[in-house]
Amino acid sequence: MNEALRRAMANTRLTDRQLADACSVDVKTVGRWITETGRVPHARHRWAICEALGEEEEVLWPAAAKKAVKVGPDREVVSVYPYRSSCPASLWRTLITRAQRELTFAGYTNYFLWLEQAQFGTALRRKAAQGCRVRFLLGSPDSSLTRSREQEEDVALTLSTRIRVTLAELEKIRSQPGIDARYSDGHAYLSVFRFDDDMIVTPLLTHRVGHDAPTLHLRRHQSDGMFDRFASHVEELWNRGAPVREGEPHGQA
Template sequence: MNEALRRALLQAHLTDHQLAERCGVDIKTVGRWITETGRVPHARHRWAVCEALGEDEAVLWPTAARKAIKVGPDREVVSVYPYRSGCPASLWRSLITKAERELTFAGYTNYFLWLEQARFGTALQRKAAHGCRVRFLLGSPDSDLTRSRERDEDVALTLSTRIRVTLAELEKIRRQPGIDARFSDGHAHLSVFRFDDDMIVTPLLTHSVGHDAPTLHLRRHQDDGMFDRFASHVEELWGRGNPVWECGDDG
């Protein structure tokens, strides 16, 4: 029996029938994936299962993952999405849930996280309480750059409004030790979200909003690879950033 697949189904609160519908296969096929040792679905079905369950292929079918393992400089690229909106919410949830040391959200507004992740603030507080470092790098809602980008975006829900939503949500949890936030303009066109050794990177294109940005899912496998390059970028911006809350501010 594929115990990893069975556990992932339980954790995702999906039935065999629901998974079959999402993957476009018969329920008996899903049953064979679970019960027949060594059975590996076609690649397109493996990817559909991983997306539905928010789990990695290497966990569900390690043999198939080993056969497809990359050895070149692109081996840190796990997945590519033409649009951030195409990156499953279940993947974000899985990465947040599994992180134990580091959660860094260096999006210019980070607004979508509060919208798409249920009880996001509670999850962050729980992570911080167990020793995970939680950081937010935000654009300033009153900066000239923000106003310039608002003119480029030309959408009803302005950039500054989205930033202020995040600030209001962070205000509710900021007294939890381990949660910190800083302002920076250096990531206005490149969002980086880190979850321990996993990372989601979204380079913003001209006149586009974040959910339209092409998106990479990276996993660290080497020193000074793509993962480390983006991580260093964020660390430099964090070091230069201005605290959202002044020391001793109880407001």
């Protein structure tokens, strides 16, 4: 019996059925997670469970968390996904919700976040009001690099259109102090999303859109490790970037 999981469900008054729905699994699977000794859900399900119950992974499955601890140079790599689209939406929600100091979205368009995260703008406004720094690093919709990448992607929903969607959404929330945006072309083939000491990194592949790109979930564990090097890259681009001014035209392609 996983007493920690059973107790967390009781504390939150979450039934087997409700947890199954939250994880998109059969209710019998939840029953096995609770009753079968040593039964550990897949990583994506553990994230969904932790989010639903408001608990830490090491509390619910201490043995699995201990086994996952690394000591080598790859210890900052939490998870690897062959596609960004296979990185669970629940992971993004959890990282956004838990961040207290910094949220940096250095994707070339950041368009998918507005589609996949419910009430994303409201969440960002709330985070900024609580003192969390919120930054967006975007490609310019009118740059020659954007036009070149549009030819590479050759999809109906162009990069410039996706950037303008993000600009339009940012326009709605930038009256809240603490939310800022800049343009940069330096991350056209590398998206970096930072949530305090967690990070999602996506190196974009030629002729592929972002959701097809391989994706890493990193967590900072050392100085000048992978996390710090990607963070420094983004800071350099931010310092060089051109401000996105409030009220800037964005409606026309």
